Amino acid sequence: xxxxxxxxxxxxxxxxxxxxxxxxxxxxxxxxxxxxxxxxxxxxxxxxxxxxxxxxxxxxxxxxxxxxxxxxxxxxxxxxxxxxxxxxxxxxxxxxxxxxxxxxxxxxxxxxxxxxxxxxxxxxxxxxxxxxxxxxxxxxxxxxxxxxxxxxxxxxxxxxxxxxxxxxxxxxxxxxxxxxxxxxxxxxxxxxxxxxxxxxxxxxxxxxxxxxxxxxxxxxxxxxxxxxxxxxxxxxxxxxxxxxxxxxxxxxxxxxxxxxxxxxxxxxxxxxxxxxxxxxxxxxxxxxxxxxxxxxxxxxxxxxxxxxxxxxxxxxxxxxxxxxxxxxxxxxxxxxxxxxxxxxxxxxxxxxxxxxxxxxxxxxxxxxxxxxxxxxxxxxxxxxxxxxxxxxxxxxxxxxxxxxxxxxxxxxxxxxxxxxxxxxxxxxxxx
Ligand SMILES: Nc1ncnc2c1ncn2[C@@H]1O[C@H](COP(=O)(O)OP(=O)(O)OP(=O)(O)O)[C@@H](O)[C@H]1O
Ligand SMILES: [Mg+2]
Numbered sequence: 001x002x003x004x005x006x007x008x009x010x011x012x013x014x015x016x017x018x019x020x021x022x023x024x025x026x027x028x029x030x031x032x033x034x035x036x037x038x039x040x041x042x043x044x045x046x047x048x049x050x051x052x053x054x055x056x057x058x059x060x061x062x063x064x065x066x067x068x069x070x071x072x073x074x075x076x077x078x079x080x081x082x083x084x085x086x087x088x089x090x091x092x093x094x095x096x097x098x099x100x101x102x103x104x105x106x107x108x109x110x111x112x113x114x115x116x117x118x119x120x121x122x123x124x125x126x127x128x129x130x131x132x133x134x135x136x137x138x139x140x141x142x143x144x145x146x147x148x149x150x151x152x153x154x155x156x157x158x159x160x161x162x163x164x165x166x167x168x169x170x171x172x173x174x175x176x177x178x179x180x181x182x183x184x185x186x187x188x189x190x191x192x193x194x195x196x197x198x199x200x201x202x203x204x205x206x207x208x209x210x211x212x213x214x215x216x217x218x219x220x221x222x223x224x225x226x227x228x229x230x231x232x233x234x235x236x237x238x239x240x241x242x243x244x245x246x247x248x249x250x251x252x253x254x255x256x257x258x259x260x261x262x263x264x265x266x267x268x269x270x271x272x273x274x275x276x277x278x279x280x281x282x283x284x285x286x287x288x289x290x291x292x293x294x295x296x297x298x299x300x301x302x303x304x305x306x307x308x309x310x311x312x313x314x315x316x317x318x319x320x321x322x323x324x325x326x327x328x329x330x331x332x333x334x335x336x337x338x339x340x341x342x343x344x345x346x347x348x349x350x351x352x353x354x355x356x357x358x359x360x361x362x363x364x365x366x367x368x369x370x371x372x373x374x375x376x377x378x379x380x381x382x383x384x385x386x387x388x389x390x391x392x393x394x395x396x397x398x399x400x401x402x403x404x405x406x407x408x409x410x411x412x413x414x415x416x417x418x419x420x421x422x423x424x425x426x427x428x429x430x431x
Contacts, residue, residue: 018338023335024081024084025040026042027042027052027056028041043334044324048071048321053089056089066277066280068273068285068314069285069317069318071289071320072290072319079290082318090256093126094253094255095122095123096122097256097258098260099118102264111266113229118259123252123254124204124254124255127201128249131199133195134160135195139161140157162189162193204255209234209237238281255284257285259285259288261288262288263306263307268298270311329352332363339367341370347387351370357398358397362396365394370386
């Protein structure tokens, strides 16, 4: 029983770790920013990946602000995946904030406040501080427990040492082998035990806002329920940070703000973005959309990607292209590995064909369910039969649309006039 429970919990944590993009570990570029055809979980889409790499390099160099990039392409062509890859290759120190356009309308704050917070989550401040530290190798710890219960006397002793012979503490490192790969060896410090040292903290402007806003404590950072920060508090913080910069105590680290489904923003959000850009502390803005020429939310005007022309004009556009059969096969293979699913060659061929005929996403979704079907018949390898079974169980968009057209009169609020029926049927057959 105990063993069973253990197994279950382990499986659960494993499942939680697999998200739609968990196989993406970076952009898969070499040191000269040339894309490797398959690397870091990334397949194909080389031009877009290279362009994204150039942007990441610009961010890392840290000098420029207020650029914006649009990832534009059909659904399932890897726009979100590339943004994830960018975030992975930026490194720990550079802030990366992510927001989906639709989220702006569901938060308990105004749209512009939510955007402002997202902007400030993407701007880091590296603060240098000099503090007094006592630093040495621990050579002895003594704990004196009180002899009589209730007695107050509790003394302890910690002995630290510093050395001038740098190699001493390293030579002993091989004596212990019960250490993980994260264990880092450091030199035993030399010189005085007590010294002044420069410490560097990296925080985002948003974190400074929350810590300083009177209504919220810093604990709000953990719950995420940070509420709104008043404009005055922000102004004071900006002034303070500017002072620190002048005194050489702080540096600004512009990060990346990624807004997915940018067509969900309305005209007010776009004009906010237009202005927020001009700030010298602005992060690099990366937005993505799969829309063609469509109405700009909040207006009656149409424009490419549903983005106002003046904003569109500030954007560098990276276009993503549909995948070839070979690339789809490779992506599906990587996803099988990620989900710990072993699939027969025939199975892979069938799944790739499904991916080509329907969509990459639908094929990816079938992996998990086909593996369950395989498990149920106590098989080891996911075979064609498992895939066919789940293909029958779960429909893709094309089949579902076809069904709707055939049985439309049985549904409520049907909006296709009977005359158009044949036309729709024909369309569904073609696409
Ligand atoms: N080049 C790639 N290499 C590896 N995996 C990829 C690649 N492109 C896409 N994928 C994976 O395929 C799936 C669909 O891609 P993704 O969600 O990035 O598409 P998208 O362009 O953002 O689509 P949408 O417009 O619908 O948001 C994801 O699971 C993604 O991780
Ligand atoms: Mg996406």
